[in-house]
Amino acid sequence: MMNEIMTSQPSWLNVLKFTGLGVALILVVILFVTYAILAERKVMAFMQMRPGPNRIGGKLGILQTLADVLKLLLKENITPKSADKLLFLVAPVIAFAPAFMVMAVIPFSENVTFANLNVGVLYYVGISGLSIIGIVAAGWASNNKYSLLGGMRAAAQMISYEIPLVLSLLGVILLTGSMNLNDIIKAQDNVWYIFTQPIAFVIFFIAAIAELNRGPFDLVEAESELVGGFSTEYTGFRWAIFMLAEYFYLFAMSSLITVLFLGGWQPVMFLGFIPGSVWFALKFLFVVFLFLWIRFTFPRIRADQLMELGWKVLLPLALANVFITAIIKEIFFR
Amino acid sequence: MSSIPASSFLLLAIILFCIGLYGALTKRNTVVVLISIELMLNAANINLVTFSKYGLTPNLTGHIFSLFVMAVAAAEAAVALAILIALYRNKPTILIDEMDDLKH
Amino acid sequence: MSSSGIVFSIIAICAILGGLMMITLKKVMHMTVAMILTYFSIAALYVLLTAEFVAVAQVLVYSGGITILMVFGIMLTYHKAENRDEEKVSSFRKLITFLSVATLGIVSYFLVAPVDFVAEEIFVGDHTKAIGEILYTNYIIPFELVSILLLVALIGAVLLAKKDKEEANE
Numbered sequence: 001m002m003n004e005i006m007t008s009q010p011s012w013l014n015v016l017k018f019t020g021l022g023v024a025l026i027l028v029v030i031l032f033v034t035y036a037i038l039a040e041r042k043v044m045a046f047m048q049m050r051p052g053p054n055r056i057g058g059k060l061g062i063l064q065t066l067a068d069v070l071k072l073l074l075k076e077n078i079t080p081k082s083a084d085k086l087l088f089l090v091a092p093v094i095a096f097a098p099a100f101m102v103m104a105v106i107p108f109s110e111n112v113t114f115a116n117l118n119v120g121v122l123y124y125v126g127i128s129g130l131s132i133i134g135i136v137a138a139g140w141a142s143n144n145k146y147s148l149l150g151g152m153r154a155a156a157q158m159i160s161y162e163i164p165l166v167l168s169l170l171g172v173i174l175l176t177g178s179m180n181l182n183d184i185i186k187a188q189d190n191v192w193y194i195f196t197q198p199i200a201f202v203i204f205f206i207a208a209i210a211e212l213n214r215g216p217f218d219l220v221e222a223e224s225e226l227v228g229g230f231s232t233e234y235t236g237f238r239w240a241i242f243m244l245a246e247y248f249y250l251f252a253m254s255s256l257i258t259v260l261f262l263g264g265w266q267p268v269m270f271l272g273f274i275p276g277s278v279w280f281a282l283k284f285l286f287v288v289f290l291f292l293w294i295r296f297t298f299p300r301i302r303a304d305q306l307m308e309l310g311w312k313v314l315l316p317l318a319l320a321n322v323f324i325t326a327i328i329k330e331i332f333f334r
Numbered sequence: 335m336s337s338i339p340a341s342s343f344l345l346l347a348i349i350l351f352c353i354g355l356y357g358a359l360t361k362r363n364t365v366v367v368l369i370s371i372e373l374m375l376n377a378a379n380i381n382l383v384t385f386s387k388y389g390l391t392p393n394l395t396g397h398i399f400s401l402f403v404m405a406v407a408a409a410e411a412a413v414a415l416a417i418l419i420a421l422y423r424n425k426p427t428i429l430i431d432e433m434d435d436l437k438h
Numbered sequence: 439m440s441s442s443g444i445v446f447s448i449i450a451i452c453a454i455l456g457g458l459m460m461i462t463l464k465k466v467m468h469m470t471v472a473m474i475l476t477y478f479s480i481a482a483l484y485v486l487l488t489a490e491f492v493a494v495a496q497v498l499v500y501s502g503g504i505t506i507l508m509v510f511g512i513m514l515t516y517h518k519a520e521n522r523d524e525e526k527v528s529s530f531r532k533l534i535t536f537l538s539v540a541t542l543g544i545v546s547y548f549l550v551a552p553v554d555f556v557a558e559e560i561f562v563g564d565h566t567k568a569i570g571e572i573l574y575t576n577y578i579i580p581f582e583l584v585s586i587l588l589l590v591a592l593i594g595a596v597l598l599a600k601k602d603k604e605e606a607n608e
Contacts, residue, residue, distance in 0.1 A: 014441075084465070084467070086468065087467065087468065087471065090471070094471070094474075117490060118490065118564050118565070118566055119490050119491055119494045119566055122491075122494040122495075122498065123494050125498065126494050126495075126497040126498040126501075126502060127497060129497075129498065129501070129502030129503075130474070130478075130497070130501055130502060132502070132506060133471070133474060133501070133505060133506065133509070136506070136509050137467070137471060137509075140467060140509075140513065141467075148513070152510075152513065155506055155509070155510070159506060162502075177567075178564070178567075179566060
């Protein structure tokens with residue numbers, strides 16, 4: 001389809017079509033973000049045996065996030081006097097844009113994929129790496145030592161954990177023989193990769209938590225030591241953009257885990273009459289819940305422990321996993 | 335997609351190479367000189383990938399070669415920045431023409 | 439002009455804009471961020487040339503890796519008074535450099551302008567797979583050499599940047 005569009009005469013219809021698709025996707029994700037934040041607070045409240053937000057929108061607090069967003073939009077946008085004005089403005093955009101770009105390759109159901117790239121997995125990893133620059137730039141431009149520390153920590157953490165993340169993916173790629181996410185789903189017709197690649201799944205999940213900067217790896221914005229990390233100086237709408245980027249990544253990463261290890265839209269055994277998108281949504285919500293669960297039950301770990309875990313435990317494990325997978329594939333699946 | 339002539343890709347590569355060369359020759363900051371050299375390598379890469387699609391015998395060798403160039407560029411950047419940091423510890427300057435201790 | 443022509447023009451303008459910003463901006467941090475635009479545009483150019491794998495590698499290595507390295511380099515060596523000496527380069531030297539570089543550019547333009555090869559579909563199907571196969575058969579020795587080079591660079595960079603023992607004790 002892309003080739004036809006590229007060689008055809010340019011038309012406003014195509015522009016309109018793609019803009020419309022993009023806007024539709026962004027609306028869906030924003031709806032998810034709205035309720036992910038609420039779910040986060042509700043689950044946290046449930047685990048800490050308290051009611052959680054229950055004032056706005058009935059007992060469930062359905063409109064709580066909307067009210068929060070409204071508050072953020074109405075707040076004053078403060079730019080610190082000694083901040084680097086240009087970079088301070090550009091940094092949220094650099095952090096946010098990749099968060100939306102990674103959604104393009106994720107197959108949400110049999111028919112809904114925006115871009116069927118044959119390097120889909122690598123595309124995700126490469127593009128999501130761009131966000132680090134926005135975070136470091138935000139920390140640097142704020143001209144504040146807490147921000148700078150937060151930014152540097154973010155960069156160090158994300159770079160160290162990107163390596164085990166990619167290496168654990170190699171097992172899946174080896175078994176599939178393709179980096180196309182659609183092919184990976186199709187290869188899980190009988191057995192999901194969580195069963196054939198359990199070590200890879202565990203490594204990937206831990207590395208994903210670190211990539212998302214969520215608890216127990218949320219050193220980047222450890223409020224007890226760094227105030228607010230890289231976003232200390234940000235207020236109002238610009239701060240909201242950073243939060244939005246964070247939850248967009250939660251969405252994207254959960255989708256990716258669903259696709260890579262839980263069989264994407266593949267149904268469970270004989271329940272094939274339920275459409276694929278419903279299966280995808282169910283698995284996806286389960287992964288999101290896992291993320292929330294882990295966040296509220298583990299204490300935050302120290303910065304040096306974080307680095308040690310990444311380089312001394314996850315990286316050798318991931319390498320061993322690749323090695324073993326290659327041998328097994330060579331012996332049994334030729 | 336054949337509507338773009340090969341020469342326009344090559345022209346873009348030339349422009350980027352010239353910008354990189356100008357930066358490498360006139361800037362004094364070591365990091366900026368490094369960035370300019372990376373830009374020149376990138377311009378060369380554009381040529382390689384272009385000629386693996388256009389040309390008398392198009393094949394994938396250009397892609398392979400540009401991947402090698404990237405690997406070498408990454409190694410080069412890592413070592414160069416390590417040298418810069420080691421130098422900075424001994425002599426607090428980042429200007430490339432003040433790093434001339436071996437001359438005296 | 440077809441759609442791909444328009445896309446190419448946009449990409450080319452972005453790439454050149456990033457390069458020019460790199461030359462003209464004052465702060466090194468801004469220059470580094472401007473370069474991301476250029477690196478990213480070049481990756482888009484590779485997509486236009488049906489080299490997806492190279493494009494993704496470009497984003498991964500340049501925009502992700504090398505730029506972050508540069509940012510670390512800037513932050514670890516910089517405190518204040520960023521470009522106090524940046525202006526010391528005489529405008530005469532700048533002019534001479536500009537003229538020679540421009541000459542080089544114009545000469546190579548006349549070399550390149552008559553090139554009119556026709557684009558051919560080099561490979562039908564999965565480029566990535568084909569690249570992997572070539573890399574592990576025809577180019578296996580260079581590939582292994584590059585891996586050794588990267589290992590040496592990794593260890594060398596760590597050793598160079600590490601503090602000396604006496605220095606750390608102080």
